[in-house]
Amino acid sequence: MKLLLTAFDPFGGDSVNPALEAVKLVKDTVGSVQVVKLEVPTVFRKSIATVQAAIEREKPDAVLCIGQAGGRFDITPERVAINIDDARIKDNEGNQPVDEPIFADGDPAYFATLPIKAMVQAIKDAGLPASVSNTAGTFVCNHLMYGVLYTLAKKYPGVRGGFMHVPFITPQVVGRPSTPSLSLPDVVRGIEAAVGAVGLHLNDVKLPGGAVC
Numbered sequence: 001m002k003l004l005l006t007a008f009d010p011f012g013g014d015s016v017n018p019a020l021e022a023v024k025l026v027k028d029t030v031g032s033v034q035v036v037k038l039e040v041p042t043v044f045r046k047s048i049a050t051v052q053a054a055i056e057r058e059k060p061d062a063v064l065c066i067g068q069a070g071g072r073f074d075i076t077p078e079r080v081a082i083n084i085d086d087a088r089i090k091d092n093e094g095n096q097p098v099d100e101p102i103f104a105d106g107d108p109a110y111f112a113t114l115p116i117k118a119m120v121q122a123i124k125d126a127g128l129p130a131s132v133s134n135t136a137g138t139f140v141c142n143h144l145m146y147g148v149l150y151t152l153a154k155k156y157p158g159v160r161g162g163f164m165h166v167p168f169i170t171p172q173v174v175g176r177p178s179t180p181s182l183s184l185p186d187v188v189r190g191i192e193a194a195v196g197a198v199g200l201h202l203n204d205v206k207l208p209g210g211a212v213c
Contacts, residue, residue, distance in 0.1 A: 003060055006039075007024075008039075008066075009040070009041055018187055019166055026188060026195070032199045036054075043095065051144065069133075078145060079134050081163065115202075119164070122193040123190045160198070
């Protein structure tokens, strides 16, 4: 199978984005999965258009987008994207939409169609912390996840899609006391474990992965 693996460029004042640095190092073939990599601008609308063009060009079987979630200690496949932009900071081109729908004709939310719990288990089996996340935020990460799932639902119903956040890498937390991080090689291993799980599982596994509150 072919998987389109995307990652954002740096944003919010950071000089690196761990998602992009890790995706660059992911193997071109992981198990049975051929990986096609794509850098995506951290920009509202442009991010969706960039991935839409790649889907049309590459015709993948699955799409997995990777983003940075500074402050999280583990690798977190996202369960759901919501139809709202509410940007606390500006994107890389100065856009800051507040309380705006992403697509007026879209559903209130779209759920990931990748095997998120199998991905979490595979990452844990690789010796790394992982959990299901139930919020992708309201910045460009959620925006892109929603846009990809909207596009797949409307135009490519046989293609699976989803999003996964990774923590800061170690150099980013110098000067950020008590902020969790993972090493870059560990983030790479976590992404590869997740990609491998996508190749192995057409349907998700049934394991507890919810949140108490």
